[in-house]
Amino acid sequence: MRIGETWYRTIWLADDGRSVDVIDQRALPFSFEIMRLATVEQAVHAISEMVVRGAPLIGATAAYGVCLALQKNPMHGSLDRALEVLAATRPTAVNLRWALEIMDEAVRFLPQDERVAAAYRRAARICDEDVEISKRIGEHGLAVLRGLAAAKGSGPLNILTHCNAGWLATVDWGTALAPIYMAHDEGLDVHVWVDETRPRNQGASLTAYELGAHGVPHSVVVDNAGGHLMQHGMVDVCIVGTDRTTAAGDVANKIGTYLKALAARDNGVPFYVALPQTTIDWHARDGVAEIPIEQRDAREVRFIRGLGPDGRVIEVELTPPSSPAANYAFDVTPARLVTGFITDRGVCDASLEGLLGLFPEWESDVREEEAE
Amino acid sequence: MRIGETWYRTIWLADDGRSVDVIDQRALPFSFEIMRLATVEQAVHAISEMVVRGAPLIGATAAYGVCLALQKNPMHGSLDRALEVLAATRPTAVNLRWALEIMDEAVRFLPQDERVAAAYRRAARICDEDVEISKRIGEHGLAVLRGLAAAKGSGPLNILTHCNAGWLATVDWGTALAPIYMAHDEGLDVHVWVDETRPRNQGASLTAYELGAHGVPHSVVVDNAGGHLMQHGMVDVCIVGTDRTTAAGDVANKIGTYLKALAARDNGVPFYVALPQTTIDWHARDGVAEIPIEQRDAREVRFIRGLGPDGRVIEVELTPPSSPAANYAFDVTPARLVTGFITDRGVCDASLEGLLGLFPEWESDVREEEAE
Numbered sequence: 101m102r103i104g105e106t107w108y109r110t111i112w113l114a115d116d117g118r119s120v121d122v123i124d125q126r127a128l129p130f131s132f133e134i135m136r137l138a139t140v141e142q143a144v145h146a147i148s149e150m151v152v153r154g155a156p157l158i159g160a161t162a163a164y165g166v167c168l169a170l171q172k173n174p175m176h177g178s179l180d181r182a183l184e185v186l187a188a189t190r191p192t193a194v195n196l197r198w199a200l201e202i203m204d205e206a207v208r209f210l211p212q213d214e215r216v217a218a219a220y221r222r223a224a225r226i227c228d229e230d231v232e233i234s235k236r237i238g239e240h241g242l243a244v245l246r247g248l249a250a251a252k253g254s255g256p257l258n259i260l261t262h263c264n265a266g267w268l269a270t271v272d273w274g275t276a277l278a279p280i281y282m283a284h285d286e287g288l289d290v291h292v293w294v295d296e297t298r299p300r301n302q303g304a305s306l307t308a309y310e311l312g313a314h315g316v317p318h319s320v321v322v323d324n325a326g327g328h329l330m331q332h333g334m335v336d337v338c339i340v341g342t343d344r345t346t347a348a349g350d351v352a353n354k355i356g357t358y359l360k361a362l363a364a365r366d367n368g369v370p371f372y373v374a375l376p377q378t379t380i381d382w383h384a385r386d387g388v389a390e391i392p393i394e395q396r397d398a399r400e401v402r403f404i405r406g407l408g409p410d411g412r413v414i415e416v417e418l419t420p421p422s423s424p425a426a427n428y429a430f431d432v433t434p435a436r437l438v439t440g441f442i443t444d445r446g447v448c449d450a451s452l453e454g455l456l457g458l459f460p461e462w463e464s465d466v467r468e469e470e471a472e
Numbered sequence: 473m474r475i476g477e478t479w480y481r482t483i484w485l486a487d488d489g490r491s492v493d494v495i496d497q498r499a500l501p502f503s504f505e506i507m508r509l510a511t512v513e514q515a516v517h518a519i520s521e522m523v524v525r526g527a528p529l530i531g532a533t534a535a536y537g538v539c540l541a542l543q544k545n546p547m548h549g550s551l552d553r554a555l556e557v558l559a560a561t562r563p564t565a566v567n568l569r570w571a572l573e574i575m576d577e578a579v580r581f582l583p584q585d586e587r588v589a590a591a592y593r594r595a596a597r598i599c600d601e602d603v604e605i606s607k608r609i610g611e612h613g614l615a616v617l618r619g620l621a622a623a624k625g626s627g628p629l630n631i632l633t634h635c636n637a638g639w640l641a642t643v644d645w646g647t648a649l650a651p652i653y654m655a656h657d658e659g660l661d662v663h664v665w666v667d668e669t670r671p672r673n674q675g676a677s678l679t680a681y682e683l684g685a686h687g688v689p690h691s692v693v694v695d696n697a698g699g700h701l702m703q704h705g706m707v708d709v710c711i712v713g714t715d716r717t718t719a720a721g722d723v724a725n726k727i728g729t730y731l732k733a734l735a736a737r738d739n740g741v742p743f744y745v746a747l748p749q750t751t752i753d754w755h756a757r758d759g760v761a762e763i764p765i766e767q768r769d770a771r772e773v774r775f776i777r778g779l780g781p782d783g784r785v786i787e788v789e790l791t792p793p794s795s796p797a798a799n800y801a802f803d804v805t806p807a808r809l810v811t812g813f814i815t816d817r818g819v820c821d822a823s824l825e826g827l828l829g830l831f832p833e834w835e836s837d838v839r840e841e842e843a844e
Contacts, residue, residue, distance in 0.1 A: 129792040294795075296773070298670060298694040301790055304773075308795040320797040322670040322773055323695045324728025330805035331730070331760050356696025358703070362734040388703050400669070401676075401694055406788025416736075416778025416788050418673055420501040423680040423823055425692040431700035 101267040103132065103313060109272050110152065111160050111227060113220070118171055119163040124151050125268055129309035129448045130407050137161075138181045140169035147189040150300065154269020155343045155379050156230050159199035162186045163223035166203040167216070174215045177209065192352055192430045194344040195378035199226060227271045233376040234273035236444040241279025241339065241374055242286075244440075244447060248337050248370070248391075249288055257283075258316070258336045260293040262328055263340025263354035264306035265374060275374040276339040277310065279442065284316045292318040293329060297354060299400040299427060326360045330367040338364050338371045339442070345373070345380045347466055349435030349450035350387025355428055361437035370439040373450065377443060380455065382462050383469065387432035394429040401425035473639040475504065475685060481644050482524065483599065485592070488545055492536040496523050497640055498545035500683035502779050506709025512541035512554045515578050519561040519568075522672065526641020527715045527751050528602050534558045535595035539574040539588070546587045551579065554668060563764045564724055564802045566716040567750035571598055585753075599643045605748040606645035609818040613651025613711065613746055614658075616812075616819060620709050620742070621660055628689070629655075630708045632665040632698055632740065635726035636678035648711040649682065651814065656688045664690040665701060669726060671772040671799060693823040698732045702739040710736050710743045711814070715743070718751045719838055721807030721822035722759025727800055733809035742811040745822070749815060752827065754834050759804035766801040773797035 101108055114121045114136055124133040126149070135151055137143050142433050143165030146152050152161045169182030182306050190196055206222035207215040249257045265276035273281070283290050292311055296304035311318040321329070330337050338360055344352040351357070351373050364371040384390045401418075402425050408414040419425060438450035450455035456463050473480055486493045487510055496505040498521070499646050507523055509515050515537030518524050524533045541554030562568055578594035579587040621629045626640070637648035655662050664683055668676035676692050683690040693701070701707050710732055716724040723729070723745050736743040756762045773796050774792075780786040791797060810822035820826035828835050 111838050129795075130789075162831055296670065296790070298668070298696060304791045304795075309792050312792050318795065320773055320791050320795050322725075322727065322799075324670060324731065324803075325798070327730040327734070328727055328765065328800050331804065354696075355694065355700055358699040359696065359731040359735060362699070362738055363731060366734055393700065401692055402790070404778060404790070406776060406790045408780065408788050409786055413782055414788060416774070416776070416780050416786060417502075418668070418778045419676045419692050420681050420684050422684050423501075423676075423690065423692050426665075426697070427694075428697055428700050431696075433701065450582075 101272060101310070109227070110157050110268055111164065111271060113224070117205050120168070121470040122146060122152050122161065123268070125153060125306060126151060127413065129305045129327065137164070137168065139172065140165045140185065143168055144185050147186070149471050153302070154264065155193045155195050155341070156270040156275070156314070156376055158190060158193050159195040159378060160223070160227050160230060160271050162196050163199045163203050163226045166200065167219040167223050170207065170216050170219050172210060174212050176208070179204070184361055190394060192343050192394045194381045195376070198378045202226065203434060230271040230272060230376065234270050234278050237275050237374050237376065237442055238273055238278030238282045238375060241372070242282040244372065244442060245272050245279050245283045245288060245290070245337070252336060256289040256291040258293060258334055260295070260329065260335045260338045262295040262303065262340045262357050262360055263297045264302040266307055266310040268306045268310060269341060275341045277307070278373055278374070279339070280316060281314055284314065290316065292316060293306050293326070293335060293416070294318050294320045295323050295326060295356065295360070296320055297356065298323055302354070303406070310385060323356050327363040330363045330369050335369050338369060340373055342375045342379050343430060344391055345375055346384040346387045346390065347380065347382045347455060348385040348452050349438060349454065351433045351438060352391045352393070352430045353433065355431050358431040358433045359432040363393040365437050371437060372440050372442050373438055374442040375444070382466055387434065390431055393431070396427045396429050398425040398427050401427050473644060473682070480613070481599070481603070482529050482640055483536065483643060485596070492540070494524050494533065495640070496516060497678060497728055498523060499785065501677045502785055503542040509536070509540065510533055511544065512537045512557065515540055516557050516561055519558070525635065526675070527565045527567050527648070527713070528642040528748055530562060530565050531567040531750060532595070532599050532602060532643050534568050535571045535575050535598045538572065539595050542579065542588050542591050551576070551816050562766060564715050564766045566753045567748070570750045574598065582749040597771060602643040602748065603645060605816040606642050606647060606650050608656045609647050609746050609748065609814055610645055610650030612818050613744070613814040614654040616744065616814060617651050617655045617660060617662070624708060628663040630663050630665060630706055632701065632707045632710045632732065633679060634666065634667040634675065634712045634732055635669045635728050636674040636682070638679055639680060640678045641713060647713045648749060649679070650746070651711065652688060653686055656686065662688065663733040664688060665698070665707060666690050666692045667695050667698060667728065667732070668692055669728065673776070676725070696729050699735040702735045702741050707741050710741060712745055713753050714745050715746045715802060717747055718756040718759045718762065719752065719754045719827060720824050721755040721810060721813070721826065723805045723810060724757040724759055724763045724802045725805065727803050730803040730805045733805040737809050743809060744812050744814050745810055749817070749831060754838055759806065763804055765803070768799045768801050770797040770799050773799050
């Protein structure tokens with residue numbers, strides 16, 4: 101993604117050849133800051149404090165976290181500890197776990213002196229593959245948007261999105277936003293309703309920032325607004341990302357996604373979920389019952405960060421000091437509310453049959469598990 | 473409602489016998505400030521800038537606005553101008569219009585020198601009646617809560633509410649919160665999930681403040697959270713207020729109410745709307761088609777007010793400066809999603825039949841309109 105004159109990814113190997121640079125997403129949209137991660141502890145901090153976020157980018161950062169640990173100490177104890185602390189950072193996202201398994205496989209059975217180089221090679225491949233996957237999601241989603249725009253005829257195609265599933269959530273391009281960038285680039289008239297996405301406002305800060313930087317017309321709305329917009333025909337399609345998708349098609353995504361899916365169903369608005377195959381949890385079926393939902397610090401609800409009158413980013417308190425708050429980070433949208441999945445292999449129904457149609461290599465694993 | 477050692481209403485005649493004092497709700501929950509309204513222009517400002525808000529309190533303030541205008545000039549031209557500017561302050565709330573009609577009727581055909589005294593008497597009666605109505609809503613709602621608590625058996629009764637329909641939205645007691653205060657007072661174990669209610673955060677500021685001051689257990693959540701809570705059995709009932717209710721039972725309330733009603737329906741959670749009869753618009757049927765939805769300044773979305781690090785209330789900016797925002801203040805919850813209305817005359821179905829069962833005096837008006 102281009103910012104000014106420079107093309108950025110969200111994560112890259114630093115010029116020392118060992119550390120990793122990431123964009124500090126907590127500072128956006130008001131300042132563009134790069135943070136260097138030189139140790140596995142710093143990688144853990146970057147994920148848990150949401151310097152980086154978004155399921156695919158969390159996976160890529162965790163992969164480099166393993167590299168940083170091995171760089172310091174390539175022994176198995178060090179590898180095990182790194183896998184453990186990185187896995188504990190965010191309980192809901194599944195491609196965090198996927199990336200850690202990939203890294204484990206890539207280095208565990210190598211001689212000690214080959215592990216570091218192999219780890220860096222594998223982490224770089226995870227990143228390159230993520231970019232490729234996002235591009236393909238963009239192309240398949242673009243076909244969906246073209247179809248909807250043709251059916252609508254005149255006026256802009258109004259797309260509602262929740263949270264940030266853009267290039268800042270991935271290594272580049274994004275998942276839900278990738279088709280929107282491509283549609284805009286080929287001249288399709290699109291307008292995006294950006295849910296602000298409390299408590300951390302990834303929509304109002306990150307998605308609005310991305311879309312603005314790319315020149316895509318958009319309007320920020322509060323999370324409460326989507327139902328009204330849909331009741332009045334002001335939304336043609338919803339597209340969101342996902343942090344974990346069950347084999348049966350349930351979707352765990354940023355808290356509030358479920359409410360928009362309900363409104364879409366009630367108003368006949370198509371509701372798509374864009375996803376790289378790495379977010380599919382082939383072992384899970386019932387999302388509400390099986391997916392652990394991260395609870396974060398109540399402080400994220402009670403305070404909010406913004407640009408103060410003197411031009412510095414500060415936190416202000418929103419609630420009475422004596423009022424407790426609860427902070428669930430995700431909810432589950434049942435498959436029955438999802439029109440379709442936009443994946444790197446094409447578009448399919450939000451169902452086991454739909455997913456296996458595109459990813460037949462999982463058929464035997466899934467059937468075996470069913471037999472158990 | 474008691475604050476410290478003093479029992480307050482939200483609006484009262486000042487000690488000069490002419491001006492009106494109100495609580496400046498923009499300063500809550502961080503400071504308790506009283507604002508004096510001495511002119512109709514100040515009353516208009518107080519309503520449009522949301523110094524006061526909540527359908528019943530808007531009506532009471534508008535009534536006193538008419539008094540202030542007549543106090544300055546009791547002629548018909550002055551009365552007409554006051555009715556016009558006050559009606560234009562907020563387009564959605566219907567009891568603003570109701571209060572202005574009442575005031576008009578009370579003074580228009582009186583001799584000029586009797587109008588001022590009659591106006592103040594009528595405005596005071598509007599306030600006293602509102603308190604009485606809220607109390608009755610509380611009693612009827614209390615019966616509903618008792619029934620739900622008995623059916624649940626053990627553990628607290630978890631109630632979700634949106635925006636503020638408490639004593640700060642009325643002259644005293646509140647609508648949706650009145651039953652909760654009474655339940656708590658008689659020892660029922662209740663816990664309230666408080667939607668923060670972006671963009672103006674009336675939940676996180678006003679409802680949390682009220683509940684805390686009264687000692688009612690509660691937790692603030694972001695507006696996105698309710699669906700997740702309901703999916704996991706953490707909500708036993710939703711109760712909200714309304715700014716305008718159609719004769720067919722559709723409900724215009726703070727933006728986002730509709731999304732919670734959808735989630736309640738999807739999870740079998742009862743969804744009640746508490747209302748004084750003055751919010752019923754007997755001329756409207758289809759809420760989505762007929763109720764005008766106020767659009768407010770985009771600045772309310774792009775900025776937020778809170779307590780800064782130095783203990784002063786300040787605004788911080790949330791969105792990229794170049795990103796537009798849209799700010800719809802209300803949405804419409806269709807009658808089909810509402811379990812029942814809690815009114816000052818009892819509980820009824822959200823339907824024309826249900827409402828006419830409690831308010832039979834409207835039958836002939838409604839039937840006449842249908843015949844037309």
